[in-house]
Amino acid sequence: MTQYLTNNTTTHSPLISVLMPVYNAQDYLTEAIESILNQTSSDFELICINDGSTDDSLSILNGYQKCDPRIIVLSQENQGVVGSRNNALTHAKGEFIALMDADDLCDPTRFEKQIGFLKANPDHVAVGSYLIRSDPYGSPAGMQKPPLNHETIESALIQGDGSAITQATMMIRTHALKAINGWSPEYNFVEDLDMQIRLSELGKLANLPEALFTYRRHMNSFCFRNYKSMTTQIADILNQAYKRRNLDKQVTLYQVRPDLNQKHNPADIYRNWAYHAIENRNRLIACKHALNALRRDPFNTKSWKVAYCSLSA
Incomplete structure (x- = not known):
């Protein structure tokens, strides 16, 4: 393990609070944490929520916490990613929130570039980026290039396309995320889409045109068993968004997912x-x-x- 900051010489609030839910991620956790600690922008706190892990994740987290005072480890009974992120948000002291999953990787310049964008664009509440998709072994499996400007992103979101700004790549103004009360427990399968749409109602969203993130996909990333529940939640999120925007419009399950009854292999x-x-x-x-x-x-x-x-x- 790399040795990082070994003493806390300052009491100022960090610029960035990184929220990382952790559940049984021992195989990937070290790489994920190292990619945060190697950021060119070092003014951050890393809030790790151990969500009832039964593997060696907590031991790995505790080892890093002893070496670097920027790392905060909190444990809870298993609540899932929504409960974990909301718990981390209540402890966040930074002006900005960076989202991170325990099996993904950040480019070393991610924080520096996203903070630079948000400081230069005060009308934006969040920014994501292009990302590299990888398989469980870390082998590249394509690049995802979402739209760059707010209008195109928002248009895609209110049609149910959460990939228009991938949650894990996002840097968000803390006051905006807290203003919408974080993530809704009502949407445990598609909490990202709901959060993104509600953020877009407070200010602009954008993506940076370079891959600052590697998103590792596993078979459990694909919700085959929960496909109908996911679709039901997406439809409800969209209908609630239409209602808030006074749009005379409603979407059905089959409009969200025309392939709802098809078997997925x-x-x-x-x-x-x-x-x-x-x-x-x-x-x-x-x-x-x-x-x-x-x-x-x-x-x-x-x-x-x-x-x-x-x-x-």
Whole structure:
């Protein structure tokens, strides 16, 4: 572990409060924390909420807390990400809030560039960025380039597209996030979309046109089992937003997700990851994903094709 600040020589409030929910993230947590500690902008506090982890996450957090007074570790019984983020928000002292997940990575200049943008644009309440998507092994799986300006972002959000400004990439003015009372426990599957829409009603949103974040995706990132519940919550969020904006409009579940009754095949995700690994000339990772695709969908020729391509990579 890198040695960072070992004594707290100042009592001033930090510029940035980083909110990081942690639940059973021992395999990725060290990388995530290091990417925060290596920021070129060092005036921050990192508030880690141990959400009832049963693995070695708390031990890792405590080790970092002993080395760096900027790190604050709080433990609670498992409440999920909404409860964890809201708990962290109540302890935040910074002028700005940076959101971070325990398995993702930040570019070293993320804070510096996002703070610079918000200081130069006082009419904006939050800013995100482009991001690199990666598979569970950290192999790149494409770049996500959301829209840059507020009007396009807001238009996408009120149509249910939360990827218009990815929550994990966001730097938010603390007063704005507290003004909307953080995240609503009512929307435990799509709390990000609700928060983003309500923020857009206070001020402008933007994305920076460079990848300042790596978003690691796992199979549990894809809510196959909760797809209908997620869709129901999105429809409710949108209808509430239309009502607040005095729009004579309502959306149904099938308008939100026309494929609501279709079966979703997890093997498609493994095949997609395998092809990205092939493009990156990572044969070992490609083979791992191809094997998972074969296990889940052995009678599909697409699984055998990606397996052959992986072995030939």
